[in-house]
Amino acid sequence: MDNNTPEDEFPEDEFHFGKFPPGTFPTPEELAAQDLADRKRRIELADYFAATFDKSDPREIPRAEQNHIMQFDELDRRLANPRQTLVRDYLGNPWVKPLAEISPEKLEEELDLLLEFMYLYGIAVDFLADVSYEEAYRFITEELLDVETTNMAGTGMTTHFIYEEFYPNDEYDVKMWGGEFLYTLLRRGMDEASIWVAKDELRDPKGNSVSRKALLRMFDRFRSRYSAVTNIEVEPIDCNVDGDHAVVKMATTYTGIKAMPTSMIKTIGHSTLWLKRDDVDSWSVTRARIAGWDALEGL
Numbered sequence: 001m002d003n004n005t006p007e008d009e010f011p012e013d014e015f016h017f018g019k020f021p022p023g024t025f026p027t028p029e030e031l032a033a034q035d036l037a038d039r040k041r042r043i044e045l046a047d048y049f050a051a052t053f054d055k056s057d058p059r060e061i062p063r064a065e066q067n068h069i070m071q072f073d074e075l076d077r078r079l080a081n082p083r084q085t086l087v088r089d090y091l092g093n094p095w096v097k098p099l100a101e102i103s104p105e106k107l108e109e110e111l112d113l114l115l116e117f118m119y120l121y122g123i124a125v126d127f128l129a130d131v132s133y134e135e136a137y138r139f140i141t142e143e144l145l146d147v148e149t150t151n152m153a154g155t156g157m158t159t160h161f162i163y164e165e166f167y168p169n170d171e172y173d174v175k176m177w178g179g180e181f182l183y184t185l186l187r188r189g190m191d192e193a194s195i196w197v198a199k200d201e202l203r204d205p206k207g208n209s210v211s212r213k214a215l216l217r218m219f220d221r222f223r224s225r226y227s228a229v230t231n232i233e234v235e236p237i238d239c240n241v242d243g244d245h246a247v248v249k250m251a252t253t254y255t256g257i258k259a260m261p262t263s264m265i266k267t268i269g270h271s272t273l274w275l276k277r278d279d280v281d282s283w284s285v286t287r288a289r290i291a292g293w294d295a296l297e298g299l
Helices: 028-048 065-080 104-120 133-142 170-188 190-196 212-223
Strands: 084-086 123-126 148-150 159-162 228-242 245-258 263-277 283-289
Touching: 028 104, 104 123, 104 133, 170 190, 170 212, 170 228, 170 245, 170 263, 170 283, 190 212, 228 263
Parallel strands: 123 159
Antiparallel strands: 084 148, 228 245, 245 263, 263 283
16 A cells, blocks of 8 residues: 555545454444353353353353453463363363264264364364364364363463374475475565575485575575565475475466566466474475476576
8 A cells, every 4th residue: 555645535435544344343232142142052052061060150251341351360360370170171071972872974063063062161173184073073072171271261261272283294284384485485585484494405406415505595596586476376286295204296376576677477387395304393395396496497
């Protein structure tokens, strides 16, 4: 946005600094209606799972301005004196059906009810990669319910658990770290992308051993051909993990903008990244052949 544009040139129903479009934030009436619906649903699901809570359970306090203040006070107390409890006890010791007793056609519905119940009572479960309904239900009912967590009742906070923290998914991680490197290199340049480049075992695009300084310089020269890069799309299409090393191929689209002379060059192709697991259980790039790299051949 041009900061020199007069404010009265913007239509009233469009966003500009200092204003938000109508409906951006819920009204007090909408918040009250949602709170009432949540409370009703909590009671329904607590009955369904036979969960029992103390009558003074602060999670049942309606949403209101004064209760936000109470929640902040309670959060301070919980952080100062944390108390551990089992997830099962935090959720009122719910009764859950054994996996073996649920028919396959009912499993998705039962899992959705359980996840909704847990979320409404302050426990969320996130699955970053695809997990079967059977495994998700088994994980929650046979493992997660018996995990210790900090009791945050009354604070308005939701405690999140991530399945992949219990069962790491190397393929998902490789795709994520490789995608972060490639997108950042194209969008921001080498200064920011360098944190995803490994310290050793480095090779140039042709596979020749190279120093980290030399590889960073190659990446930088590749990116510096453009004054800006826009319309970036990076999508993993193939991945192979072999122990602590991996190769991921990504469909890559971007538009490079050159300032002098002004021009726009659209690149569509495949990028291949080689990665290794590093000491903190993340992945770093050791070699890359990026769509549009051909101009650097021989450097």
